[in-house]
Amino acid sequence: MYIIGIDIGGMSIKGGVVDGANGTIVCKDSVVTKAAAGIDVLAADTAGLIGALLGKTSLKISDVAGIGIGMPGTVDSKTGRVIYSNNIRLVDAPIVEKLRKYYDNIPIEINNDANAAALGEVRFGESKDYKNIVFITLGTGVGTGLIVDGKLIEGNNSAGAEGGHMVIRVGGAVCTCGRRGCFEAYASAAALVRQTKAAMQKNKDSLMHKLARERNKISGRTAFLAAAEGDKTAAAVVNRYIRYVGEGIVNLANIFRPDVVLIGGGVSNEGDALILPLQEFMDNYCFGIKNGNPRVLVKKASLTNDAGIFGAASLIVSSVK
Ligand SMILES: [Zn+2]
Incomplete structure (x- = not known):
């Protein structure tokens, strides 16, 4: 076919x-x-x-x-x-x-x-065996796709499943949707670039400046690359970014209780540097996990x-x- x-x-x-x-x-x-x-x-x-x-x-x-x-x-x-x-x-x-x-x-x-x-x-x-999936793209924006009991959840007029526009910080950064503090305003690649630029402004000696010059741009990769080289400012940017993504996916996991949260989009190419701390965050904070509720896996999407x-x-x- x-x-x-x-x-x-x-x-x-x-x-x-x-x-x-x-x-x-x-x-x-x-x-x-x-x-x-x-x-x-x-x-x-x-x-x-x-x-x-x-x-x-x-x-x-x-x-x-x-x-x-x-x-x-x-x-x-x-x-x-x-x-x-x-x-x-x-x-x-x-x-x-x-x-x-x-x-x-x-x-x-x-x-x-x-x-x-x-x-x-x-x-x-690689998710053929899962019936409950929260899929998240970390790209220009944050898109979400929700599969519950094998069915796509779309809502009235297919206008639902907009997990990127749940607020994770009341009164926070302005989102493209007009609201403040949306998950997307903190967890998108564009948000990561903003967070990276702000940290670079404050820390002129960060390795991120050198990497950005070499690559002729500040991207979603800049902080991850510098953090891997031991740069403390970059590590702080990465850790805070992962916290933002973590809070959002735990919220979604607490509502839908998926078997797995799949992370796609450009930022997912950071691989284990992103996925492993997110798994740890999920294992620490997902509702009832310390009292016998099943683990929610966090994986990189397989179709890149x-x-x-x-x-x-x-x-x-x-x-x-
Ligand atoms: Zn929004």
Whole structure:
């Protein structure tokens, strides 16, 4: 069974043909996202990308089980409409209906990218044995995908599962959503960069200055790299950042009590330097853990670079089943 997975992001639209049985990507390609160009251009560019993908294989669209699409924002998976996406600048846009002009006889499913990524871990990743998953992406923002008893939790009009916008600090830093103190405002890669810059301002002798000069930028990696070299200022930034992420995932774990919390997104590439202290935090603070409640595992998401494509394709696997 072949599936087309489309991962629409603020910078690029990535697409791949996924072999559903083997869980492999047969071929992939991408085009630049024209974020301000509107829904018709987005649909045309997506259709163009799908055409290019089919052209690279010997497949016809009729050989494909369906097209799955993941994208940031609030996406009503039942009606196929993007309710609101800040990154792609769409409001109430009927993307599935627009794509039907190109592909009228094939299942097309769409969902929020974090929801899709969570399903992707279950269908194609290393979480096939788990029924309860909290998936978190630590990227530009903080996205969450929640799977409870094997089902994706989306809420009314698919507007739920926005764990990034629970407050972890009352009256804290301003969030992109307009509220103060959201998890996202402390735990995103963008927040980590802000925290790193603030620490560098105060500590001119930190190794982070040298690393930032060498790499020509201050990134989410800067503090982790310097901390690994023994820089105390950087270690303090990393420890506090991990505390922020830890408080957020313990909150989510206390509500949903998952088998596992999966961490994806750019910051997850820090690997054990991030995951092991988060596991320790979870083991210390998750509700009732000292009194016999089961452990909640913390793991790095298994589908790294192609998580978006696999996640989008997984929407079709679930609709076929
Ligand atoms: Zn927020």
